[in-house]
Amino acid sequence: MDWNILIKVARLQLADRTSLTALPWGLLAIAFTVSLAVIGSLPGHHGQIPVGGLVAIYLAFFALGVLSVTHSLPFALALGVSRRSYYAGTALLAFCLAGVYGLVLAVLAVIEGASSGWGVGLHFFRVAYILPGPWYLTWLTSFIVLALMFIYGMWVALVYRRWNVPGLLAFAAAQAIVVVAGVIAASRAGAWPAIGRFFTTLSAAGLTGLLAALVMILLAGGYATIRGVTV
C-alpha cells in the first residue's frame, strides 16, 4: 500500500471542501439553533430533555460518504488509481475528518457542560449514556460513529454503482434479515434480560469497541464491493 497515493486520493476528495465542511456543520448549526430556541422558550427548569439534534452531523457524514463515491470514482479510475487505493484513500479521509470533527464535538460538549447547557440547561452535545464521561471518551465515540456513518455511506453508494436499484434493495433486505434474525434468536433463547444487562453494564469504551468492530465489517464489505465496480 502506497501512502502517497492514498493521500493524493484524499486530496482529490478534499477538492470539494465546501460540502465537507458546510454540510455537517451547517446541518448541525440548524439543529442546534432549533433546539436552543425550543428548550430556551420552555418555562421553568427541565432536567435532561434528550433533543437528539446531534444526529444531524451523523446523517451529514452518511451523505458525505455517498457523495465521495458518486463524485470522484470515475475520474479517479481514469487517472490510473486502483480501486483499492481509491477505497483506502477515501476511507483515510473519512477517519481524518471523523477525528477532527469528533474533537470539535467533544470540545463543544465540554463547553456545554461548563456553561450549564448554554445557559438554558440544553443537553445537545452531551448525550446520556452514549457520549458521557471525560472529553477523550466523547471524542473517541464521536470519532468512531462519524467514521462508521461515512464508511456506511460509501458502501451504500458502491452497492448502487455496482448493482443499481435491485442491489440497493437486496442490500437493505439483507440488513433487515440480519436484524430480524437476531431479534427472533434472542427472543427464542429468552436472552433479552441478558442483553439488557450487557448493554447497561457496557462502558462507553466498550460500546465504542463494539462500534469499531462494526466499522471493520463495513470496511471489508465496501472493499469487497468496490473490487467489482465498473465505471
Place this chain on the structure above:
Amino acid sequence: MTSAISVVGLTRRYGGQRAIDNVTFDIEAGSITGLLGRNGAGKTTLLRIVAGQEFPSAGSVTVLGDHPVTNEHLLHRMVFVREDQRYPQYGGRFTGFTVRHAVRAASWFYPNWDAHLADALLDAFGLPADRRVQRLSRGMRSALGIVIGMAARADVTLLDEPYAGLDPVARQVFYDRLLADYAEHPRTVLMSTHLIDEAAGLFERVLVIDRGAITVDAAADDVRGAATSVSGPAIAVTEFTAGRTVWDRRQIGSQVSAVVAGALDDTDRARAAALRLRLEPLTLQQVVVHTAGVSPASQPSDTREGTSAWTGTF
C-alpha cells in the same frame, strides 16, 4: 517486437449481447494505433477493459506485460480519459470543480506529468481554467480529456474519440501537438475514432472493430492501398474488373465507378491508362466503410451492385 498491449480471446457479454466477441490483437510498444469502427461497435468497451475499468467475460488483457485492474504500478503508466468521462460535479458557481482542479488532480497521479505541456495545451485549446467542468461544451470537454491524456506522458495512452465535438482549429492543434510530443517522447497510443480521415495521418496501424469483432488489423499504409476506385465508361470498367474482387459498383448513365480490392501493380495501371480509366486509391475511411458494409465471410468473392444501404463517400 515488444507488445505494449496484448489481447487474447477477449469477450465481453452484456446479457445476451456480445459487445466484444473473441478479440485477439497485439499492439507494439511505441506506436500510434487507430481503433476504428462505427458507433456501438465496441471501441469504448474495449478501451475500458484495457484500462481495467471494465472486466472481461472471457479472455485476457496484458498491458506492458502485466494485468491491469490489480497492478497499481501499471495503472500509473496508463491514462484513459473517456469520451463520456465523468468529472466531479459538485458545487456552485464559486466552489465547483473547475478545469484547473481537474488538471491539477491529474498531475498528482502521473510521475512524468508535463505541466508546461498542459499549460500550452490549455492555452492552445482556449480552455478557461476557471470554468467549471460541468459547464464546458462538448468540444471543451474533449479538449480537457486531450490535455490530461497528453500531459500525463503515460507509457500507454488510451484516447477515446478525442475529436468529438472539437472545432477544426482545435483538431489541428491536437494533431500537431500529438505528433510533436510523440516524436520527443515515444509511447504507445491507442486512439479510437470514427472521424477516420481526419486522423488517418497519425496512424501507423489500424484496427477496425465491427459489432465486437476485429475485421481489419493491418499497417495503415497497407490499408490505404488495399482498394482502388476505378471509374470510366461501363465497358472499359467491366473489362478491367473482370476476375477481380469488386466491393462496390455504381452506374450513372454510361459511366461506372467500381471499387476493386487488392493492390494494383504497374501492369494494371498501364492497362487502366490504355482503357482511359481513372484510378483513385481509397482513403482509409473509404476502406473502413467498405469493410464494415461487407461481411468478412463474403468479402473475397462477393460482387455487388451499388445498391446497399451503406453509401460510400464517392
